[in-house]
Amino acid sequence: MYVCLCRAVTDRDVEQAVACGHTTLPALQATLGVATGCGRCRSHVHQMLQKTPESPFSASSSFQSPSRVGVSVG
Secondary structure (H helix, E strand, O other), X not given: OEEEOXXXXXXXXXXXXXXXXXXXHHHHHHHHOOOOOOOOOXXXXXXXXXXXXXXXXXXXXXXXXXXXXXXXXX
């Protein structure tokens, strides 16, 4: 499903970026361009981050900084 129509970003794109360590909205903006056009996708992307175990915003997070998992954020 498309999350960001402006940048043609899908939910899978977001999930893959989060799995690679891009676990904040600014990191996803830099990596995928989400929420940098019209901004309508911002709340949906934020909700996705809250539901993703890798995200520092989720309740079940065992967050590791990107540098600890070998991924540099943009």
